[in-house]
Amino acid sequence: MSTTWLEFLKKDFVQGFPAFCGFKVVRVDYCKFETSLKVLKKHRQQDGFVHAGVIATMADHTSGYACFTTVSEKFRILTIEFKINYFKPAKGPLIVCRSKVIQNGKKIKVVESEVFSVSNGIETLVSKGMFTQIALAPDSFLKMTGEY
Amino acid sequence: MSTTWLEFLKKDFVQGFPAFCGFKVVRVDYCKFETSLKVLKKHRQQDGFVHAGVIATMADHTSGYACFTTVSEKFRILTIEFKINYFKPAKGPLIVCRSKVIQNGKKIKVVESEVFSVSNGIETLVSKGMFTQIALAPDSFLKMTGEY
Amino acid sequence: MSTTWLEFLKKDFVQGFPAFCGFKVVRVDYCKFETSLKVLKKHRQQDGFVHAGVIATMADHTSGYACFTTVSEKFRILTIEFKINYFKPAKGPLIVCRSKVIQNGKKIKVVESEVFSVSNGIETLVSKGMFTQIALAPDSFLKMTGEY
Amino acid sequence: MSTTWLEFLKKDFVQGFPAFCGFKVVRVDYCKFETSLKVLKKHRQQDGFVHAGVIATMADHTSGYACFTTVSEKFRILTIEFKINYFKPAKGPLIVCRSKVIQNGKKIKVVESEVFSVSNGIETLVSKGMFTQIALAPDSFLKMTGEY
Numbered sequence: 001m002s003t004t005w006l007e008f009l010k011k012d013f014v015q016g017f018p019a020f021c022g023f024k025v026v027r028v029d030y031c032k033f034e035t036s037l038k039v040l041k042k043h044r045q046q047d048g049f050v051h052a053g054v055i056a057t058m059a060d061h062t063s064g065y066a067c068f069t070t071v072s073e074k075f076r077i078l079t080i081e082f083k084i085n086y087f088k089p090a091k092g093p094l095i096v097c098r099s100k101v102i103q104n105g106k107k108i109k110v111v112e113s114e115v116f117s118v119s120n121g122i123e124t125l126v127s128k129g130m131f132t133q134i135a136l137a138p139d140s141f142l143k144m145t146g147e148y
Numbered sequence: 149m150s151t152t153w154l155e156f157l158k159k160d161f162v163q164g165f166p167a168f169c170g171f172k173v174v175r176v177d178y179c180k181f182e183t184s185l186k187v188l189k190k191h192r193q194q195d196g197f198v199h200a201g202v203i204a205t206m207a208d209h210t211s212g213y214a215c216f217t218t219v220s221e222k223f224r225i226l227t228i229e230f231k232i233n234y235f236k237p238a239k240g241p242l243i244v245c246r247s248k249v250i251q252n253g254k255k256i257k258v259v260e261s262e263v264f265s266v267s268n269g270i271e272t273l274v275s276k277g278m279f280t281q282i283a284l285a286p287d288s289f290l291k292m293t294g295e296y
Numbered sequence: 297m298s299t300t301w302l303e304f305l306k307k308d309f310v311q312g313f314p315a316f317c318g319f320k321v322v323r324v325d326y327c328k329f330e331t332s333l334k335v336l337k338k339h340r341q342q343d344g345f346v347h348a349g350v351i352a353t354m355a356d357h358t359s360g361y362a363c364f365t366t367v368s369e370k371f372r373i374l375t376i377e378f379k380i381n382y383f384k385p386a387k388g389p390l391i392v393c394r395s396k397v398i399q400n401g402k403k404i405k406v407v408e409s410e411v412f413s414v415s416n417g418i419e420t421l422v423s424k425g426m427f428t429q430i431a432l433a434p435d436s437f438l439k440m441t442g443e444y
Numbered sequence: 445m446s447t448t449w450l451e452f453l454k455k456d457f458v459q460g461f462p463a464f465c466g467f468k469v470v471r472v473d474y475c476k477f478e479t480s481l482k483v484l485k486k487h488r489q490q491d492g493f494v495h496a497g498v499i500a501t502m503a504d505h506t507s508g509y510a511c512f513t514t515v516s517e518k519f520r521i522l523t524i525e526f527k528i529n530y531f532k533p534a535k536g537p538l539i540v541c542r543s544k545v546i547q548n549g550k551k552i553k554v555v556e557s558e559v560f561s562v563s564n565g566i567e568t569l570v571s572k573g574m575f576t577q578i579a580l581a582p583d584s585f586l587k588m589t590g591e592y
Contacts, residue, residue: 012194015193015194016189016190016191016192016193016194016199017190017191017192017193017199017201017202018193018199018201019190020190020191021201041164042164042165042167042168043164043165043168044164044165045163045164045165045166045209046160046163046164047224047226051164051165051166051205051209052205052208052209052212052227052230053165053166053169053201053204053205053206053208053209054165054205056201056204056205056208056230057199057200057201057202057204057205058201060200060201060204061193061199061200061201064200076195078195078234078237079200079234080233080234080376080404080428081231081232081233081234081377081406081426081428082200082204082231082232083229083230083231083232083379083527083574084229084230084231085228085229085547085554085574085576086226086227086228086229087547087549087554088547089226102569102572103529103531103532103569105531108376108430110377110529110531110572125546125547128546128554128574130377130527130529130572130574132376132377132428132529134404228524228552228576229525229576231379231426231527233399233406233426233428235399235401235406236399250421250424251381251383251384251421253383256524256578258381258383258424258525273398273399276398276406276426278379278381278424278426278525280381280524280525280576282552308490311489311490312485312486312487312488312489312490312495313486313487313488313489313495313497313498314489314495314497315486316486316487317497337460338460338461338463338464339460339461339464340460340461341459341460341461341462341505342456342459342460343520343522347460347461347462347501347505348501348504348505348508348523348526349461349462349465349497349500349501349502349504349505350461350501352497352500352501352504352526353495353496353497353498353500353501354497356496356497356500357489357495357496357497360496372491374491374530374533375496375530376529376530377527377528377529377530378496378500378527378528379525379526379527379528380525380526380527381524381525382522382523382524382525385522
């Protein structure tokens with residue numbers, strides 16, 4: 001992967017819903033993506049914990065961009081499905097997500113994302129998920145009439 | 149379930165991250181919860197589709213409140229894990245989510261959430277997920293040192 | 297779908313591991329497959345319940361053949377991934393599985409399988425799963441060097 | 445964990461369906477369980493690959509016994525749910541499964557299982573799954589009227 005492509009992905013990551021949520025890119029490498037979130041009141045659920053949806057969104061988006069590091073700029077990456085487990089409530093004040101492509105098929109890619117709640121520099125693993133992503137070439141993507 | 153409890157849940161649903169996202173409650177019944185979202189630019193991902201994280205958050209939060217309809221106000225509901233499939237890109241402009249408890253155990257509850265993209269009154273099923281939730285009595289919840 | 301194709305699938309279902317397990321075909325239709333198992337001692341786990349693996353195998357194989365009803369005989373169906381929930385112990389003496397294609401993409405198909413424990417004619421839903429299957433054309437299948 | 449307990453688990457593993465399938469125990473340690481399978485014709489599916497159900501059964505049963513290493517002999521372990529991804533066809537002639545408890549809650553335990561196809565001493569990762577297991581104390585288990 002060219003450094004230019006990885007630098008592009010760092011910027012491309014932060015747009016739309018992920019920008020709205022406030023995720024930041026920490027580090028990027030081939031097959032790997034790491035992001036962080038400063039937890040605010042708006043990220044919490046009814047008991048004061050970080051909402052499962054914030055964690056799922058972060059884990060999903062970071063996993064998608066880990067896949068982007070494995071393809072050229074001609075490809076689009078879409079989530080086919082994922083499964084995520086929540087181990088304990090995430091309290092913050094910082095959340096870190098690390099994603100890694102564990103099966104780098106040409107079309108079907110499988111990624112693991114680990115999410116940590118960080119307090120006083122101590123990381124606690126609060127969640128882990130497995131994501132199945134599909135890499136679509138431009139023609140498949142254009143022809144895509146709405147199904148994978 | 150008392151009407152008072154269901155009315156309370158309708159209001160309780162909209163706070164923190166779900167309020168920030170803009171989800172609205174449509175309808176509530178025993179074991180069932182239905183919500184909607186008017187799709188804005190901030191809900192989209194890099195290709196202009198509704199972000200997988202928006203859909204997952206909506207499906208998760210709605211499934212959790214479907215569980216709340218099955219317990220008294222003394223219980224807390226937390227997501228243990230979920231799996232969600234994305235069938236086709238969701239374009240909006242409206243998204244509707246319907247959740248239903250399909251296994252109503254005392255402690256462990258399993259919920260299905262279906263998410264539809266709605267355009268010109270036509271609903272298209274874009275996503276479906278299965279959610280495992282745990283109902284915690286007040287003492288378990290207070291004693292909970294951070295693990296389920 | 298031709299009747300010949302559905303009749304062929306009924307026979308094709310019972311071979312290899314599924315034959316070894318003892319699954320039988322009950323009914324076949326477009327997008328649908330139903331199977332049964334007479335529970336023997338060899339199907340149980342350490343507590344005397346039907347083993348989770350028996351249920352997963354039945355749910356997976358039945359879901360795969362539900363997909364076969366949607367393609368021509370030139371295609372192969374392979375499981376990309378699945379998720380299954382166990383609601384309560386399955387005791388038998390009969391197990392029934394009903395699978396249904398809920399997203400019939402050309403390449404990616406999503407299937408739900410419900411598994412029932414049947415005693416004295418009463419069916420109890422003991423398990424439900426979601427399966428993501430891929431339909432591979434002959435050339436993709438031959439070229440397949442070992443990844444999806 | 446006492447050596448006696450781990451030795452007991454090695455024997456206890458092989459009974460019912462897993463014995464019928466032919467799984468063997470390779471190695472046991474606290475939070476860890478490793479098993480193997482010599483692939484025979486009866487383990488294959490319609491294309492000659494090891495059946496997804498064999499792999500799921502092995503990954504599930506091995507994950508359950510990884511959990512048994514974390515409890516006393518008074519507890520029972522049952523699978524609440526799992527998700528498994530298939531990366532490439534497993535051909536054998538040997539299959540190895542390694543399970544590890546990654547979240548060791550008192551009640552809810554999360555385990556990862558990796559399944560390898562082994563040929564000429566070369567291991568290929570063909571499948572990975574995440575399993576949510578519940579540890580039930582004797583009274584909960586006896587009282588258990590059929591739901592988790």
